[in-house]
Amino acid sequence: MTEHGTPTASAPAAEAEGPPRSLWRDRDFMVFWAGEGLSLYGTQITQLALPLTAVLVFGVGAGELGMLRFAQLVPFLGLALLFGVWVDRVRKRPVMLGANLVRMVLIGLVPVLYEFGLLTLPTLYALALGIGVATVLFDVSWMSYVPVLVKDRRSLLEANTKLNATLSSADIAGPGLAGTLVSVFSAPFAMTANAFSYALSVVSLLLIRKPEPAPAVPEEKRRLRVELLEGLRWVFGNRWLRAMGLVGCSCNFLLTMVQTLFLLYAVRDKELSAAAVGFVMGAAAVGGLLGALMSGMVVRRLSVGTAYRVSVSVIFLGPLLIPAAGGPRWLLVGLFVASFFMEYVGASVSNVLIVSLRQTITPQHLMGRMTAAMRMLLYGGGALGGPVGGLLAALAGLHGALWIAGLLSAAMLVPIFLSPVGRLRAMPTGPEDEAFISR
Incomplete structure (x- = not known):
C-alpha cells in the first residue's frame, strides 16, 4: 500500500472508454444546478439579513449574536450523523424536496411575524434552529x-467546479443585494427573497427526470448504532x-468567530451601514468567483x-487584516474587502478539491454517512465559533477578540503543511484506489 502519489488502480471499465461527457449536455444536472444556484443566492441574503434582524431590531450584543449563529449550526453536531444513516437508506431527492419546503416556510415566517408584531428574539432563535435542522x-x-x-466519477470535479462557481457568484451578488434590501425594506422583509428562491429550487428538483435507484435492501436488519460507527470509522x-x-x-x-465579531465591529465600532457591510462582503466575494474560475487551471498546473x-x-491568513485595518474610510473598507477576498478565493479552490476527493474515494453506500460526519465536524466547529467569539469579545473587547482570532487562524498553517493531503500528487480514480483505502 503506497503512502501517497499517483493513484495505482485503474478506472472502472464503464468509465475508461473515452473522455467523460460534458455536463453542459446533461439536462438533469443543468436543472439541478439552476435550482441549487437560485437557493444559494437566496441563502446569501438570509446569512446577512438574519443577524442584522437581531442587531437592528433587537439590539443584541456579541454574546446574543453568537448564540443566534450557534442555533443555526448546532443541528450539525446533534443530527448530522443520524440524518446521514437515514439518507444512506433512502432516495435522496424526496428528502431534499422536503428540506427545502421546510426552509421556505420557516424563513417566510420571519417577515410575516415581524409585520404583525409577533417576532421576538426567542422566536428568532427557534426559527434559526429549525432552519438549521432542515439545512x-x-x-x-x-x-x-x-x-x-x-x-461518471471523472465528472465529479467538473460538477463541483460548476456548483462552486455558482456559490461564488452568489457570494458576490448576495451580500450587496441583501444590504440593499435591508436598507430599503428592513432586515426581516429582505428574507422574503430567500423563501421565494427555495420555492424555485423545489420546482427544479421536481423537473429532474433521471430515476434515482433505491438503495440496496440489506439481507439482515441494520442497527442504527452499527451504521453510525461504520460511517465514523470510515471518516x-x-x-x-x-x-x-x-x-x-x-x-x-475560526471563520465563524471572525464573521460574528466583524458584523458588530463594522456596524458599531466603525459605524458602517448595512449597505456598506453588504458591499464589503459582495466585493470580497469576487475572490470566490475568481477561485472557482481558476480552480481547474490550478489543479492542472499544481x-x-x-x-x-x-x-x-490563504484562507487562514485573511482574518489578520481585519483588526489591522485602520486609517481613512477607504483604506479601512479596502482592508476589510481584502481579508474576506482571501477567504473566498482560498475556499473556492480548496472546496472543489476537497469535495471531489471525498466523493471520489468514498463508496456510494457510505456517501451519506461520510458527508454527515464531515458536516458534523465542519459545522460543529462553526457552531462553537459564534459563542466563543462572544465570550472573547466580553473579555477582550471586539478589537482584541479579532486579534486573538486572527493570530489563532495564522497558527493553523502548521497543521496544514503537516497534513498528508498536502503530499498528494493526483486525484484518485475511485474508492477502489489502493492508495486511498482506509487503514
Whole structure:
C-alpha cells in the first residue's frame, strides 16, 4: 500500500472508454444546478439579513449574536450523523424536496411575524434552529445525490467546479443585494427573497427526470448504532478524510468567530451601514468567483497537495487584516474587502478539491454517512465559533477578540503543511484506489 502519489488502480471499465461527457449536455444536472444556484443566492441574503434582524431590531450584543449563529449550526453536531444513516437508506431527492419546503416556510415566517408584531428574539432563535435542522438534512442529501446524478466519477470535479462557481457568484451578488434590501425594506422583509428562491429550487428538483435507484435492501436488519460507527470509522480511519475534517473544523470555528465579531465591529465600532457591510462582503466575494474560475487551471498546473496547501493557507491568513485595518474610510473598507477576498478565493479552490476527493474515494453506500460526519465536524466547529467569539469579545473587547482570532487562524498553517493531503500528487480514480483505502 503506497503512502501517497499517483493513484495505482485503474478506472472502472464503464468509465475508461473515452473522455467523460460534458455536463453542459446533461439536462438533469443543468436543472439541478439552476435550482441549487437560485437557493444559494437566496441563502446569501438570509446569512446577512438574519443577524442584522437581531442587531437592528433587537439590539443584541456579541454574546446574543453568537448564540443566534450557534442555533443555526448546532443541528450539525446533534443530527448530522443520524440524518446521514437515514439518507444512506433512502432516495435522496424526496428528502431534499422536503428540506427545502421546510426552509421556505420557516424563513417566510420571519417577515410575516415581524409585520404583525409577533417576532421576538426567542422566536428568532427557534426559527434559526429549525432552519438549521432542515439545512443539515438538505446538505447531507445533496452531496450524496451528486454522485448519483453524475454517473461518471471523472465528472465529479467538473460538477463541483460548476456548483462552486455558482456559490461564488452568489457570494458576490448576495451580500450587496441583501444590504440593499435591508436598507430599503428592513432586515426581516429582505428574507422574503430567500423563501421565494427555495420555492424555485423545489420546482427544479421536481423537473429532474433521471430515476434515482433505491438503495440496496440489506439481507439482515441494520442497527442504527452499527451504521453510525461504520460511517465514523470510515471518516476517522481514513487519514485523508480525517485530516481534511479536522482542518475544516478548525477553519469553520475560526471563520465563524471572525464573521460574528466583524458584523458588530463594522456596524458599531466603525459605524458602517448595512449597505456598506453588504458591499464589503459582495466585493470580497469576487475572490470566490475568481477561485472557482481558476480552480481547474490550478489543479492542472499544481499537484493536488500543493493546490490544497496554498488555497487553505490563504484562507487562514485573511482574518489578520481585519483588526489591522485602520486609517481613512477607504483604506479601512479596502482592508476589510481584502481579508474576506482571501477567504473566498482560498475556499473556492480548496472546496472543489476537497469535495471531489471525498466523493471520489468514498463508496456510494457510505456517501451519506461520510458527508454527515464531515458536516458534523465542519459545522460543529462553526457552531462553537459564534459563542466563543462572544465570550472573547466580553473579555477582550471586539478589537482584541479579532486579534486573538486572527493570530489563532495564522497558527493553523502548521497543521496544514503537516497534513498528508498536502503530499498528494493526483486525484484518485475511485474508492477502489489502493492508495486511498482506509487503514
